[in-house]
Amino acid sequence: MTWEMLFTLFVVLTMMVCLVKEVARPDLTVFIALIILLATGILTTEEAIAGFSNEGMLTVCLLFVVAGTLQKSGIMERVMYQLLKKNKEEKRSLSRLLIPVTGVSAFLNNTPIVATLTPIVRKWCMDHNISPSKFLIPLSFASILGGLLTLMGTSTNLVIHGLMLERGLEGYSLFTLTIYSLPACILGITYLVTLGYKLLPNYHHVDYTLKEKSDEYLIETIVEENYPFLETPIINKTVEEAGLRNLESVYLIAIIRKEEKIYPVHGGTIIRANDHLIFTGKISNIADIQDIKGLTLKADTKVNLDRLQNGQDRLMEVVISHQSSLVYQRIKDTGFRATYDAGVLAVHRDNVHIESKIGDIVLRPGDTLLLLTGNDFEKRTTYSNDFYFVSPVEDHPLVEKVNATRPLLTALIFTIMIILVSLDVLSMFKAMSMTVVLYLLFKIVSFHEAKEFVHFHVLLLIASSFGIGTALFKTGAADWIASYLIKLSIPLGDLGVYIFLYFITVVFTEIITNNAAAVFMFPIAVEAANQLGEDPLAFLVLITIGASASFLSPIGYQTNLIVYHPGGYKFVDFFKVGLPLSLIVMLSTIATVYWMGL
Numbered sequence: 001m002t003w004e005m006l007f008t009l010f011v012v013l014t015m016m017v018c019l020v021k022e023v024a025r026p027d028l029t030v031f032i033a034l035i036i037l038l039a040t041g042i043l044t045t046e047e048a049i050a051g052f053s054n055e056g057m058l059t060v061c062l063l064f065v066v067a068g069t070l071q072k073s074g075i076m077e078r079v080m081y082q083l084l085k086k087n088k089e090e091k092r093s094l095s096r097l098l099i100p101v102t103g104v105s106a107f108l109n110n111t112p113i114v115a116t117l118t119p120i121v122r123k124w125c126m127d128h129n130i131s132p133s134k135f136l137i138p139l140s141f142a143s144i145l146g147g148l149l150t151l152m153g154t155s156t157n158l159v160i161h162g163l164m165l166e167r168g169l170e171g172y173s174l175f176t177l178t179i180y181s182l183p184a185c186i187l188g189i190t191y192l193v194t195l196g197y198k199l200l201p202n203y204h205h206v207d208y209t210l211k212e213k214s215d216e217y218l219i220e221t222i223v224e225e226n227y228p229f230l231e232t233p234i235i236n237k238t239v240e241e242a243g244l245r246n247l248e249s250v251y252l253i254a255i256i257r258k259e260e261k262i263y264p265v266h267g268g269t270i271i272r273a274n275d276h277l278i279f280t281g282k283i284s285n286i287a288d289i290q291d292i293k294g295l296t297l298k299a300d301t302k303v304n305l306d307r308l309q310n311g312q313d314r315l316m317e318v319v320i321s322h323q324s325s326l327v328y329q330r331i332k333d334t335g336f337r338a339t340y341d342a343g344v345l346a347v348h349r350d351n352v353h354i355e356s357k358i359g360d361i362v363l364r365p366g367d368t369l370l371l372l373t374g375n376d377f378e379k380r381t382t383y384s385n386d387f388y389f390v391s392p393v394e395d396h397p398l399v400e401k402v403n404a405t406r407p408l409l410t411a412l413i414f415t416i417m418i419i420l421v422s423l424d425v426l427s428m429f430k431a432m433s434m435t436v437v438l439y440l441l442f443k444i445v446s447f448h449e450a451k452e453f454v455h456f457h458v459l460l461l462i463a464s465s466f467g468i469g470t471a472l473f474k475t476g477a478a479d480w481i482a483s484y485l486i487k488l489s490i491p492l493g494d495l496g497v498y499i500f501l502y503f504i505t506v507v508f509t510e511i512i513t514n515n516a517a518a519v520f521m522f523p524i525a526v527e528a529a530n531q532l533g534e535d536p537l538a539f540l541v542l543i544t545i546g547a548s549a550s551f552l553s554p555i556g557y558q559t560n561l562i563v564y565h566p567g568g569y570k571f572v573d574f575f576k577v578g579l580p581l582s583l584i585v586m587l588s589t590i591a592t593v594y595w596m597g598l
Contacts, residue, residue, distance in 0.1 A: 051466025056162015062432035068453030105146025136567035250281035332359030341374035465519035478523030505546035551578030
């Protein structure tokens with residue numbers, strides 16, 4: 001074993017530990033590992049930057065624009081609403097939801113699909129006295145299953161395709177994966193509407209939101225008009241002068257003055273007699289407030305959040321995305337209010353309220369934030385990748401009328417390009433390039449919008465991962481790992497290698513990211529096939545499907561994260577419902593691959 005191999009394995013192992021422990025954003029973690037391998041001479045400059053020009057990675061970039069444009073058109077919301085409103089029976093409605101979601105997810109990024117449909121499905125369920133917890137996990141899982149069906153179903157499929165082309169292999173056609181994943185998809189959907197439906201929790205009080213638990217994080221005080229022994233009066237003082245700006249445990253979020261609401265509260269805002277001051281933060285330690293003379297706690301300490309809303313200001317629940325620029329930063333260091341015209345009232349993590357001063361909370365992917373938004377919030381976040389908008393706290397209106405931007409032309413261009421790819425007239429990269437150009441020429445989407453649709457964090461992660469994979473190939477680390485994998489599975493032959501490859505890939509995708517798992521497993525799968533003298537296609541299909549088959553936790557896949565809080569789920573709910581589905585997909589895929597290889 002050479003020093004290069006040992007060093008590469010050390011860097012990769014350290015990187016994975018950092019990914020699991022969420023030391024930094026995944027894209028930065030992998031990029032730093034790439035730079036270390038470059039700086040030590042393991043990789044040449046050409047090898048390190050090859051991923052940034054890889055066809056698979058560039059196709060993913062184009063698909064972000066295409067998916068964003070189709071989402072903007074409003075077609076999806078309209079279709080789903082029509083399908084749902086025709087049925088009131090639970091299982092039939094669930095089937096009518098899951099089948100089209102699966103089909104659409106085969107051709108579009110499933111993250112915006114689930115993000116768009118979650119508030120609509122949740123509101124429909126509540127209107128029909130159905131627990132949203134019976135629909136939202138199936139919505140996420142069906143979108144994942146749909147992504148397994150075609151080359152463009154997920155970015156992971158395209159990443160493996162790009163790696164195959166880079167290694168001189170043929171690559172996938174649009175429907176190569178369909179042969180292997182369709183049985184698993186059919187069995188999976190059947191499971192979700194039968195046994196899976198019975199295993200799903202029935203949380204009737206799923207309308208539980210951060211709003212209902214306002215007494216955990218909000219407190220209301222009143223500025224006394226008469227206080228004869230007041231040593232330092234706060235009336236007619238600014239917030240800064242009154243010492244209300246930098247309290248230890250709480251933060252002044254709003255002032256209610258008769259019928260007027262003052263929000264945001266600035267350091268220069270004047271305090272008046274009889275003002276109602278609304279604080280958020282660690283309410284279990286209210287000594288900061290009680291020590292301020294001239295302030296008294298409101299007799300009924302539970303704050304009526306409806307009073308905080310007026311005009312265009314409203315309460316909104318959002319989930320921090322995996323791609324958010326906010327992750328692993330303290331709220332007070334993000335310039336949150338200035339950037340988004342919104343204040344953070346509370347933060348929940350794993351459905352538990354974080355009892356801390358708001359500004360000191362370090363945000364993580366999956367955190368649910370209750371925001372009090374200003375007039376410009378919607379405009380500033382229209383194309384933001386920082387949040388999944390799971391719902392406004394007030395009732396989310398079902399889509400009765402979509403303000404679409406030339407939806408028919410948008411869908412027609414996309415459909416024609418898919419047909420051309422299916423007939424092998426165009427490659428996926430050429431077709432998506434032409435689609436984006438046509439969208440721009442017909443002014444269906446602007447250049448600024450197209451740029452905002454692209455998730456640059458994801459692209460950096462993918463491109464950097466390619467270099468890591470190259471290092472595993474180049475140093476012989478992948479060959480060494482593959483040798484041990486084959487030794488362990490010798491009693492079961494090729495079938496044993498299939499099982500080990502798939503299982504390891506699923507474990508990786510649950511603890512790191514699906515794209516990173518696919519790239520790391522790619523060289524191992526290729527070397528295993530070479531050592532066995534087999535066609536690598538079967539091995540690569542297994543890791544491609546395994547890398548996206550994330551059903552065991554709410555944090556393993558973006559769509560699971562989106563439905564986690566709106567469904568009122570517990571962590572164990574995903575494991576209970578997802579484990580049988582994971583086994584179904586694994587056994588079906590391995591059996592199909594093994595049978596096709598006979």
